[in-house]
Amino acid sequence: MNTEASSPSATRPNLAAVAALAGVSASTASLAFSGAGPVSETTRAKVLAAAKSLNYAGPDPRAQSLRRGRSGIIGVVIEDRLRDAFRDPINIAMLDGIADELGTAGLALLLLTETGEAGADISLAPMDAVILVGCSTQLDRSVTVFRQRGIPVVAIEAERMPDVFPIDLDNRDASARGARHLSSLGHTNVAIVSLPLEESHARGPITREREAASSSYTATQRSLGVRDVFPAARGVVSAGSFIEEGLIAGRALLERGDKPTAIIAQSDLLAVGVIRAAEELGIGVPAQLSVLGFDGVHVEGLAPYELTTLVQPAVEKGSAAGRAVIELLEGGHPEPVAFESELRVGNTTGPAS
Amino acid sequence: MNTEASSPSATRPNLAAVAALAGVSASTASLAFSGAGPVSETTRAKVLAAAKSLNYAGPDPRAQSLRRGRSGIIGVVIEDRLRDAFRDPINIAMLDGIADELGTAGLALLLLTETGEAGADISLAPMDAVILVGCSTQLDRSVTVFRQRGIPVVAIEAERMPDVFPIDLDNRDASARGARHLSSLGHTNVAIVSLPLEESHARGPITREREAASSSYTATQRSLGVRDVFPAARGVVSAGSFIEEGLIAGRALLERGDKPTAIIAQSDLLAVGVIRAAEELGIGVPAQLSVLGFDGVHVEGLAPYELTTLVQPAVEKGSAAGRAVIELLEGGHPEPVAFESELRVGNTTGPAS
DNA sequence: GGCTGGAATCGAATCGATTCGATCGATTCG
DNA sequence: CGAATCGATCGAATCGATTCGATTCCAGCC
Numbered sequence: 074m075n076t077e078a079s080s081p082s083a084t085r086p087n088l089a090a091v092a093a094l095a096g097v098s099a100s101t102a103s104l105a106f107s108g109a110g111p112v113s114e115t116t117r118a119k120v121l122a123a124a125k126s127l128n129y130a131g132p133d134p135r136a137q138s139l140r141r142g143r144s145g146i147i148g149v150v151i152e153d154r155l156r157d158a159f160r161d162p163i164n165i166a167m168l169d170g171i172a173d174e175l176g177t178a179g180l181a182l183l184l185l186t187e188t189g190e191a192g193a194d195i196s197l198a199p200m201d202a203v204i205l206v207g208c209s210t211q212l213d214r215s216v217t218v219f220r221q222r223g224i225p226v227v228a229i230e231a232e233r234m235p236d237v238f239p240i241d242l243d244n245r246d247a248s249a250r251g252a253r254h255l256s257s258l259g260h261t262n263v264a265i266v267s268l269p270l271e272e273s274h275a276r277g278p279i280t281r282e283r284e285a286a287s288s289s290y291t292a293t294q295r296s297l298g299v300r301d302v303f304p305a306a307r308g309v310v311s312a313g314s315f316i317e318e319g320l321i322a323g324r325a326l327l328e329r330g331d332k333p334t335a336i337i338a339q340s341d342l343l344a345v346g347v348i349r350a351a352e353e354l355g356i357g358v359p360a361q362l363s364v365l366g367f368d369g370v371h372v373e374g375l376a377p378y379e380l381t382t383l384v385q386p387a388v389e390k391g392s393a394a395g396r397a398v399i400e401l402l403e404g405g406h407p408e409p410v411a412f413e414s415e416l417r418v419g420n421t422t423g424p425a426s
Numbered sequence: 427m428n429t430e431a432s433s434p435s436a437t438r439p440n441l442a443a444v445a446a447l448a449g450v451s452a453s454t455a456s457l458a459f460s461g462a463g464p465v466s467e468t469t470r471a472k473v474l475a476a477a478k479s480l481n482y483a484g485p486d487p488r489a490q491s492l493r494r495g496r497s498g499i500i501g502v503v504i505e506d507r508l509r510d511a512f513r514d515p516i517n518i519a520m521l522d523g524i525a526d527e528l529g530t531a532g533l534a535l536l537l538l539t540e541t542g543e544a545g546a547d548i549s550l551a552p553m554d555a556v557i558l559v560g561c562s563t564q565l566d567r568s569v570t571v572f573r574q575r576g577i578p579v580v581a582i583e584a585e586r587m588p589d590v591f592p593i594d595l596d597n598r599d600a601s602a603r604g605a606r607h608l609s610s611l612g613h614t615n616v617a618i619v620s621l622p623l624e625e626s627h628a629r630g631p632i633t634r635e636r637e638a639a640s641s642s643y644t645a646t647q648r649s650l651g652v653r654d655v656f657p658a659a660r661g662v663v664s665a666g667s668f669i670e671e672g673l674i675a676g677r678a679l680l681e682r683g684d685k686p687t688a689i690i691a692q693s694d695l696l697a698v699g700v701i702r703a704a705e706e707l708g709i710g711v712p713a714q715l716s717v718l719g720f721d722g723v724h725v726e727g728l729a730p731y732e733l734t735t736l737v738q739p740a741v742e743k744g745s746a747a748g749r750a751v752i753e754l755l756e757g758g759h760p761e762p763v764a765f766e767s768e769l770r771v772g773n774t775t776g777p778a779s
Numbered sequence: 780g781g782c783t784g785g786a787a788t789c790g791a792a793t794c795g796a797t798t799c800g801a802t803c804g805a806t807t808c809g
Numbered sequence: 810c811g812a813a814t815c816g817a818t819c820g821a822a823t824c825g826a827t828t829c830g831a832t833t834c835c836a837g838c839c
Contacts, residue, residue, distance in 0.1 A: 085575070085576055087794090087795055087796080088795065088796060088797095089795080089796090097818075097819085098818065098819045098820075099795090099796075099797090099819090099820095100796095100797080100798075100799095100818075100819060100820075100821095101817080101818055101819070102796095103796065103797060103798085104797095104798095104817095104818090106796095107797080109797090109798090110798090110817090110818095111815095111816055111817060111818090112817070112818085113816085113817060113818090116817080116818085128574050129574070130549070130571045130574035130575045131549075131571070132795075132796060132797090133492075133575075133794090133795055133796070134550055134551055134552040134553075135488075135491045135492045135495070135497060135552045135794080135795075135796090136492050136794070136795035136796040136797085136824090137795085137796060137797080138488045138491075138492075138552055139486075139488045139489050139491075139492045139794085139795080139796080139797095139824050139825065139826090140795080140796050140797045140798085140823075140824050141796090141797070141824085142488070142824075144488060144551075144552060145550065145551060146499070146536065146551060146552075154522065154525075155518065155521055155522045155525045156518065156519070156522040159512055159518040159521075159522075160515075160518070162513075165508065165509065165512040165513070166509070168508055168512075169507065169508045169509040169512075172507075172508050172537070172539070176539065181536055181537075181538060181551045182536070182537045182538075183499065183534055183535070183536050183537070184525070184534075184535045184536070184537050185534060185535075186525070186529065196483070196484075197487055197498065198487055198497075198498060198499060198534045199487040199488045199491055199497060199499075199552065200487075218483045218484070221481050221482070221483035222438070222483045222486075223438055316726055345726075372726070373669055373698075373725070373726060373727055374726055374727020374728070375727070440824090440825055440826080441825065441826060441827095442825080442826090450788075450789085451788065451789045451790075452789090452790095452825090452826075452827090453788075453789060453790075453791095453826095453827080453828075454787080454788055454789070455826095456826065456827060456828085457787095457788090457827095457828095459826095460827080462827090462828090463787090463788095463828090464785090464786055464787055464788090465787070465788085466786085466787060466788090469787080469788085485825075485826060485827090486824090486825055486826070488824085488825075488826090489794090489824070489825035489826040489827085490825085490826060490827080492794050492795065492796090492824090492825080492826080492827095493793075493794050493825080493826050493827045493828085494794085494826090494827070495794075
């Protein structure tokens with residue numbers, strides 16, 4: 074590794090050096106590179122030749138971003154560790170929507186995770202705007218900093234906060250719709266498998282206290298939707314949106330005496346895990362147990378089951394966030410967006426036994 | 427959205443304004459924030475109070491990165507679209523390794539994709555260093571720019587390039603080891619399911635021409651390793667590392683007359699797809715067909731199979747890249763790293779029929 | 780009392796480019 | 810032929826902070 078250039082000058086060339094060699098002023102050289110002004114063809118050629126001879130790679134992005142007040146970087150804050158967040162395809166789909174939109178607009182995507190300690194760090198990078206995905210309200214402090222800096226903030230599925238542009242999903246209504254589907258099939262003893270409620274990702278039963286203190290808006294809204302139909306629905310909290318966690322939660326619910334006839338999982342991966350638990354215990358799906366998911370992602374190896382689930386437009390959610398960021402950066406005032414999920418009935422729900 | 431602050435001054439406060447209000451010089455105010463120099467407690471308090479009263483969020487990262495020559499941002503360039511790259515857990519594991527190291531060092535991760543057109547864009551962001559993962563040599567131009575800028579470049583599983591720090595995997599040797607395993611079981615008619623060879627992700631047979639023109643070092647190395655043992659091994663190219671693609675490739679290989687007795691897939695997902703294809707066609711695994719994978723990732727729903735595969739240390743690969751970047755940034759000269767994969771024998775390979 | 784040393788603070792240069800207004804020629808039009 | 814116009818180029822201010830060397834001030838010491 075010979076990181077140092079072979080040129081004798083220890084210092085890297087800058088625009089001024091290029092301009093000097095080309096025999097023009099720095100301002101002209103700048104125009105030659107950016108193309109944002111009238112420059113004669115011969116002058117541009119001279120500047121480019123000088124740049125090449127000096128091994129100059131073009132204007133320094135750092136200086137550009139200071140002067141222009143824009144860095145072209147959009148922060149995307151994910152709540153979990155990457156490892157966890159990317160295990161659920163729903164998050165990848167959303168990120169893909171964001172990346173598409175930003176990439177088209179020539180913006181880069183800075184991936185940040187919501188680590189409690191580095192909260193100060195989050196606001197340290199030169200970002201033009203921020204997208205929070207499924208983030209807790211613990212980010213209050215960071216949001217304050219963003220506001221002070223005049224950085225637009227877009228939040229996907231988050232509790233309302235002042236000066237934060239919302240991209241919403243009908244978590245509560247959709248969950249209620251799913252619950253009514255089960256209700257219409259005659260189910261009354263329904264249990265919930267919840268997404269993690271705290272940052273600690275602790276398992277255990279759903280309690281009012283935990284929900285009240287929860288940092289996950291999505292999880293609590295989905296539970297509320299279920300209770301709009303089944304006020305007494307109980308449930309357990311998983312440690313993450315993984316099949317393995319659904320399995321654990323499913324066992325916890327199905328090994329006990331008072332077995333539910335239907336389980337509403339807050340993600341498809343959790344639902345698949347629940348089905349696995351039922352298989353393990355010799356409980357037929359949907360004959361003895363109905364299982365409902367959420368997200369509408371494709372899960373490998375689920376055949377012959379076709380999961381009944383609430384399909385959400387994940388990619389669109391991401392691209393809507395991307396578009397909102399772009400419009401906010403351009404000084405526009407986009408309309409808040411709210412997406413709706415659709416109940417897709419498969420063969421994992423059936424009449425109550 | 428009220429992006430504009432409510433303060434009457436249209437302009438955002440800067441360090442100078444804070445310093446003026448606190449009755450100190452800008453240099454002292456800077457020290458008060460950075461803590462990089464002796465500042466009396468009372469002065470620091472005054473500065474902080476002034477900052478609060480002006481709604482000042484701290485030094486502007488843009489200006490800091492210009493002055494310091496560091497932005498704290500590391501670019502990570504992924505070859506595929508995110509959607510595709512993140513469908514294979516192996517990539518996520520690696521990214522997680524990278525993110526861990528960088529996060530610990532207080533560096534942020536800029537996610538970039540290797541889109542042909544935006545090649546210019548890639549070098550436009552204010553990055554301190556770059557990690558290329560499984561990238562093609564098409565990035566030559568970008569690498570040139572990075573070198574001119576003095577930005578260290580680390581490449582994971584890439585062809586050797588000057589001034590690029592390599593993180594290697596024994597793709598060829600490991601594949602040869604896997605092939606010998608099959609050879610020792612008596613197999614002679616072996617076929618390969620290759621990772622995509624071109625950016626176009628075109629399917630079709632493996633040919634010398636395609637391999638010669640290939641942009642995927644990993645794919646060609648793995649094929650070479652197989653041919654070290656089975657010089658005449660033929661094969662097909664998949665359109666991506668997905669189960670579905672393995673299924674397509676498996677059908678293509680198994681529906682023909684001259685069926686192989688063993689298939690070497692270049693990823694575990696592809697291998698799973700091949701197994702599905704065999705099931706579909708009523709071909710027993712491993713009785714009639716042995717299947718070998720690569721990566722050693724956990725695939726849901728594969729039971730009762732336990733894939734024979736080459737286990738690579740994916741997370742370690744990522745963290746090694748992260749550490750290398752950090753050391754290079756500190757001016758160190760780290761040793762190149764080469765990882766080895768280990769053959770893990772499951773129940774998908776057996777004696778040739 | 781004069782001298783030394785160290786802590787606290789300040790001034791000014793610097794990082795590298797962008798951009799606005801001014802200037803200078805050359806062309807065109809009346 | 811003079812004036813208006815337009816294109817090309819340049820000077821200088823600016824973006825917002827960091828940092829080095831210089832200065833000030835006070836305590837401690839012989």
